Amino acid sequence: MLVEQIMSKDVITLPPEATIESALKLLHEHHIRHIPIVDVLDHVVGIVSDRDVRDASPSILNQQPSFNELQNEVRTIMSSPVVTVHPLDFAEETASIFYEQEFACVPVTQEGKLVGIVTEKDMLHTLIQLTGVHVQSSQVELKVPHRPGILPEVTAVLGKRKVNITSVLIYPCEEDPDYKILVFRIQTMNPLPTIRDLRDAGYEIRWPNVAEMNV
Template identity: 70%
Template sequence: MLVEQIMKTEVITCQPHETIESALQLLNKHRIRHIPIVNEDNQVIGIVSDRDVRDASPSIFQEKNETNELKNEIQSIMTSPVMTIHPLDFVEEIASIFYEREIACLPVTKANKLVGIVTEKDMLHTLIQLTGVHVQSSQIELNVINKPGILPEVTAVLGRRKVNITSVLIYPNQNDQRYKILVFRLQTMNPTPIIEDLIAEGYEVLWPNMPGTI
């Protein structure tokens, strides 16, 4: 899946000379958490979060007449430089950027101009879609030998029951590197016949652990 498939293209932005107060108003009005700061050519030169604005705002214990912090330019608190991504980057790859750098937002640029934005919420929503948990389904987990061709062997068993596969996840067995875990989401509310077929073929079913099937 590509970034252009999940990014938001209507991006609320500020220019560096605008005030912190104007950014605060935009954050509240649009219920967003980040605002890219762009120059006159729509190039990203910084980014501001709701936390940056809160930290720069006067304390509620201060008298209104005693402070002018909100009148300062937004460029005085923006984070710069900013990491950006491209619309044709793979979502699976930028997920690692969110995790490794502990960031919550990435502007999307093309030809050095802002074209979209991706947030951690967008990434979480995409993960939910990729795993298929948003549709009514059953989950089956198998512990299989880590060898070429094992996936089509297992799906051939599933195919006998004419059940639609919503999603497939594959990850290493942390306890034994000779094996890997296959996680299937199937569009059926009664996976028992499929589980019985898999066990009959010699596969180890980790979930669901159904008494009487082994």
């Protein structure tokens, strides 16, 4: 999945010389948490978060607040330089930026100009789509040897039941590097016949607990 498929294209922006007060109003009016700061050429020169604005706003505990602080330019509180991604970058790779850099959003630029933004909410929605949990289905998890051709072998077993595969996830088996864990979401509310087929084919079922289900 590409970034252009998950990014928001209608991005609220401000110029560097805009006031902190104007940023505060936009954050509240549009219920957003971040505002990219762009120059006259739509180049991203910084980003301001709701936390930046909150930290720069007068405290309600201050008996003599100076509201002139809100008239300062957003350039004085923005984060810069800004990490950006391209519309044709993979969403999965962008997720690693969120994790490693602990970002809450990443602007999307093309030829140096802002064209969109990806937020934590966008990434979570993408995860839901990639894992298929938004579709009514059953999850089957099994342990398989880590060798070429194992995935088509397993899917061939699933194909005998003509069940539709919503998603497939593969991750390492922590206790045994010679094995992988396959997680299938299949569109059936009764996975028991499929589980029997997989077990009869010699695969170890990790989920659901077939012992408890008397499969």
